[in-house]
Amino acid sequence: MPLNNNHTSPISHLPSPIENNNSPHSPHSSFASFSKNCSECINSRLLFTAKEATKLGFSIFTTTLTISPHKNSKEIIKSGIEIANEYGLKFLDTDFKKKDGFLHSVKLSKKYGLYRQNYCGCDFNR
Secondary structure (H helix, E strand, O other), X not given: OEOXXXXXXXXXXXXXXXXXXXXXXXOOOHHHHHOOOHHHHHHHHHHHHHHHHHHOOOOEEOOOHHHOOOOOHHHHHHHHHHHHHHOOOEEOOOOXXXXXXXXXXXXXXXXXXXXXXXXXXXXXXX
């Protein structure tokens, strides 16, 4: 997937779970339409990611959800570690919002022409 400034994404060859409308990552999935609990939704996304990591042969995974100033990073990291342990994986437990991470992500997104949505992906937050 080409980006502006003639850069290419280092992960463009990986399958995108967002292309699968039955994935909990899809804002149009049935999961998003009935889940009113953010921790349930986040756990579902982490579980899906752990399963995909296992299927693709990765030993570690993480999430960008910790970058949001509206999300509880400690709870996300705790869930990520628990799910990683269930699948024999390691969870990269990084709070990406630290050290102005959110602001930095906005700047990088603009620089590389990346899509940013102003909600987590849940229909309730649109």
